[in-house]
Amino acid sequence: MTKTVVMILFIAACVALGALSGAGNQPGEWYQSLNKPFFNPPSWIFAPVWTFLYILIGVALSATWYDENNGRRLVLFAIQAALNLLWSPVFFGLQSPALGLVVIIPLLVSILMFIAASWRENRAAAWLFLPYALWVAFATLLNLSIVLLN
Known part of the structure; x- marks a missing residue:
């Protein structure tokens, strides 16, 4: 397979x-009833932002996949991916903002670790993860705020 085909498969x-994670874990009435901070974005913004971020994440994985000595970075990628997929079922499915916070903090740490580990080996992959890190940092603050307000 060519690198372009692999990249398209990773993005897809x-x-x-x-x-699938988002569709299976809709916020619903429970979430609507929670007190939220003034900076809570409108619900329509999440799908396009996450779609854009998942595209960047797929490109970063593709770029990392072909690197030499990529084992540590691929492990960090797998950890962040698992935590990312776990957060919605925990927060929305279990209706537990506190447990969501327990998931999202290590998610943010693993994203930052991936960026740090990629910085010298593959600067492009590190940069591709930067918007993801910023969004998850914002989501962590939002998650914490919901915990504190409820």
Whole structure:
């Protein structure tokens, strides 16, 4: 397979897994009833932002996949991916903002670790993860705020 085909497959897999996780864990009435901070974004913004981020994540995985000595970074990628897919079922499915916080903090740490580990080996992959890190940092603050307000 060519690198382009692999990249397209990784992007498709990231977007599809993210969409399945989101579709299977809708916020619903429970979430609507929670007190939220003033900076809570409108619900329509999440799908396009996450789609864009999953595209970047897929490209970063593709770029990392072909690197030499990529084992540690691929492990970090797998850890962040598992935590990312776990957060929605925990927060929305279990209706537990506190447990969501327990998941999202290590998610943010693993994203930052991937960026740090990639910085010298594959600067492009590190940069591709930067918007993801910023969004998850914002989501962590939002999650914490919901815990504190409820």
